[in-house]
Amino acid sequence: MDTRPRPRVLVTGASVAGPAAAYWLDRTGWDVTVLERADGPRAGGQNVDVRGLAREVLERMQLLDAVRDAGTGEVGTRFVDADGGTVSEFPTDDETGDGPTAELEILRGELARVLREACSEGITWRYGDHVVEVEQDDASATVTLAGGRVEQYDLVVVAEGPWSHTRGLVMTGDDEPELERLGMYCAWATIPRTEDDDRWWRWMSVPGSRSVNLRPDNTGTTRAMLNFMTDDTGLRDLSPDELRAELAERFSDVGWEAPRILAALGDADDLYLDDLTQVRCPTWSRGRVVLLGDAAWCVTPIGGFGTSLALIGAYVLAAELARAESVDGGLASYEEWLRPLVDDVQDLPPGTPRLANPRSRLGVALFNAGTRLAAAGPVRALASRFTSSTSTDRELPPLVVPS
Structure with missing residues (x-):
């Protein structure tokens, strides 16, 4: 039996990538601490899905049923007109579990909870603190926390969001990421459910270049999205009241459920606006610090597959570190295995997201006509064969678990 002390790893971020990494790194022999800036676990959040190889990751964690049981119950995506009438609909594919709505649709906070509860009791969870300084030598990283702690780790995994603060402390100069704005904002909020709300994602x-979306959840409420394209920057910095006013101005002339959503925003305590931005990093590691999830490769909801990549990435990171002769070698193998998949997902179709967010009435009419055509059985069956982000013939690397 190996009696050497377990190497220490700090994972920053406790959404999806962080708990998944904690689970696998603990399984492969690391002493894991998870650090989260928020004061506690974040419940709720908006809808995410699990597809492709990420389903196999959940199977290896024996969590597939738990994620399915905690799902939102969404049965498909339905495009509607200004009166709420159906333009086209895309039920979840019974064979592949994919489509605009995947079989495994779940709230982000619910997925984080399932992952967190699957972790062993040996993992340390800390909330309400964050990294403010990182110093490195050849064998370790020393972090200073906002709360005053100074700690040394053999590895730091930055599993934060696309605007990661910790990433900015380390990835500087030639390693600084490129942040590519898509020119689109998404505002999310939880609103009361009504009798007219069903199990469909309605769009x-x-x-x-605006859209209104309503999606079901498993908590008795409805998740609303107001999306719009603009060259304006800085809207993420608006206060909640300023954001409500901004959305009211942009959607005041819109029918269907827009007035209901705007009226409910005053009571929504989770209103959030995201400036959709892809993150492209020249490298995912520097020394003993490695990036994971949106901090490394945010693909945005437009690209999809971001949550699945977080789950896949967490597994691959732990697997490659476990079978490498050195940490440096494991980090290099992690990036070598995963980057082709990330590059494929980040490569959005030409015209995205403008084609799905037309400016004119004619453009909206053509978009709706396109969804009708795409919803036709033969066309849908053909299109399902070319979903590169969810299908791959690659196999996950083997996992070496210490005895």
């Missing part, structure tokens, strides 16, 4: 596009 209405309107002129002005």
Whole structure:
């Protein structure tokens, strides 16, 4: 039996990538601490899905049923007109579990909870603190926390969001990431459910490159999205009241469920606006610090597959570290295995997201007509064969678990 002390790893971020990494690194022999800036676990959040190889990762964690049981119950995606009438619909594919709505649809906070509860009791969880300084030598990283702690780790895994603060402390100069704005904002909020809300993701596009979305959840409420394209920057910095005013101005002329959503925003305590931005990093590691999830490769909801990549990435990171002769070798193998998949997902189709967010009435009419055509049985069956982000013939690397 190996009696050497377990190497120490700090994982920053406790959404999806962080707990998944904690699970696998603990399994492969690391002494794991998870650090989260928020004061406690974040519940709720918006809808995410699990596809492709990420389903196999959940199977290896024996969590597939738990994620399915905690799902939102969404049965498909329905495009609607200004009166709420159905334009086209895409039920979840019974054979592949994919489509605009995947079989495994779950709230982000619910997925984080399932992952967290699957972790062993040996993992340390800390909330309400964050990294403010990182110093490195050839064998370790020393972190200073906002709360005053100074600690040394053999590895730091930055599993934060696309605007990661910790990443900015380390990835500087030639390693600084490129942040590519898509010119689109998404505002999310939880609103009261009504009798008209069903189990479909309902989507209405309107002129002005705007859309209104309603999605079911498993908590008795409804998840609303107001999306719009603009060259304006800095809207992420608006206060909640300023954001409500901004959304009211941009969607005041929109029908269907837009007035209901705007009226409910005053009571929504989770209103959030995201400036959709892809993250492209020249490298995912520097010394003993490695990036994971959106901090490394945010693909945005437009690209999809981000949650699945977080799960896959967490597994691959632990697997490659476990079978490498050195940490440096494991980090290099992690990036070598995963980057082709990330590059494929980040390569959005030409015209995205503008094509799905037309400016004119004619453009909206053409978009709706396109969804009708795509929903036709033969066309849908053909399109399902070319979903590169969810299908791959690659196999996950083997996992070496210490005895």
